[in-house]
Amino acid sequence: MTTTTELLPTQTRMGGVALDVADLDAMTGFYRDVLLLDQVAERGSEVDLGRGGETLLTLRHRADLPRGERRSAGLFHTAILNETPTALATTLASFAISPYAGQFTGSGDHLVSQAFYLDDPEGNGVELYVDRPRDQWTWHGGRVQMDTLFIDPNAFLTEHLTDAARDFVRTDADRRGSLPDGTVVGHVHLKVGDTAHAKDFYVDTLGFDVTAEAPGALFVSAGGYHHHMAMNTWQTPGVGLRTPALGLGRVDIVLPTASAVGRLAERAEARGVPTRHTGLMVEMDDPWGNLVRVTV
8 A cells, every 4th residue: 555644635636638749639539430439629720529518638739749659658558447337338439340349459457447549649548448337346465356368359249249330330320429427537547667657657746546466567546446546567677757749638537626736736736746736736746748728
C-alpha cells in the first residue's frame, strides 16, 4: 500500500486525454466512424470526441510537431472502458471491418477485465475493454490479481455481438446509436523511464494507491479500482524528458471537490513539483514531461 499522507478521494476518476495529431480529419474519422465515439465539439483546430456529452478525447491539430519516437516517454495507450460486453463487441466489430483492421495488436483476459489492443492511424495505442464484476476481482494484501490470458477475438464477437449490432456493423447506419452512454476513459497507460520515479510522482505526490506491480510496470488507482493509471518501461528503460512531438498532449484526472484539488496542489508544491494552479484546476508535468491536469 502507498505511504502517502493523503490518498486521492475514492470518487477520483479519469477525465479525457488530449492527443496532438498531424491529420485532424483522418484522426477524427477514425475515432468517430470506426471506434464510434460522438463528435462532441469542434473549435477550429481541435475536435472533442466522447459519449453522452462527456469528452473522452480531444484531438489537437499540430502539423508543426514531428512524429514521436517509440523509445520516448509518452502514451502507451488510452484505455476506453465499455459499459457492457455487447458495447465492446459492437465497437470491436466496427474496427474489424474497417480499413484499419490490420492495426490490431493483441488481446488479453486480465482477470479483472477483458481487453483488445490496437493503434490509431498515427500510432497512438488504444485499449478497448470491459470490466468483470468487482466481486470477481481477487485482492491479496492490497494488491489486485491480474494476468494476461488469451482471448480469441472472434469467439468474443460470436458470444457478445447481438443480432441488432450485427445489422449496424453490416450497413452504413450510424452505429453509435446502438451504444449506451456509459463509455469512459477507464485508465491511461504511460511510457516512462523508471518505475521508482513514477511511484514517487503518481503515488507519493498525486496520492494514488499502488494496486499492482510487474517487471517494469506499476499500476495505481483511487477508491479500489484495479488501476486508473499505469506506467511501464518496456520500450523506454532509462529515458529522460520527452521532446515536443505528436502523440500525448495531456492526461486529465477528475476529483470530486475543489478542496481536493487544492490539497493535491499543496502536496505537489511541498514536494517541489512546479504547478499551475487556478483553484478548480492544477497542472503539472511528471518527471518525463507528460502533462497531467487535475480538475473538479
